[in-house]
Amino acid sequence: MKELLPIGTVLTLKNGSKKVMITGRIQREKKTKKVFDYAACLWPEGMLDSSHFYLFNHEDVDILYHIGYQALEEFQFRSVLEEEIKKLEEDH
Numbered sequence: 001m002k003e004l005l006p007i008g009t010v011l012t013l014k015n016g017s018k019k020v021m022i023t024g025r026i027q028r029e030k031k032t033k034k035v036f037d038y039a040a041c042l043w044p045e046g047m048l049d050s051s052h053f054y055l056f057n058h059e060d061v062d063i064l065y066h067i068g069y070q071a072l073e074e075f076q077f078r079s080v081l082e083e084e085i086k087k088l089e090e091d092h
Helices: 072-091
Strands: 010-013 020-028 035-042 053-056 061-066
Touching (some): 020 072
Antiparallel strands (some): 010 020, 020 035
């Protein structure tokens, strides 16, 4: 299983030129119900509106510029996320 990046991580996506910052993990797109590893907003602008919200998977990451804050709570929550990912994988 891939290790999820923490909230606050700043990166560029493959074929992208603008940096984004991870704001969520294990996100389901409303229209297609497809599950993505991450949700992000533009960096340094932040959340402008719902049309500037990006969903992508771990393999879409090109360059990491900054890894988000990691503390005990992050590692504890990551184990919850890993359990949710297992459930999603079992459903498919």
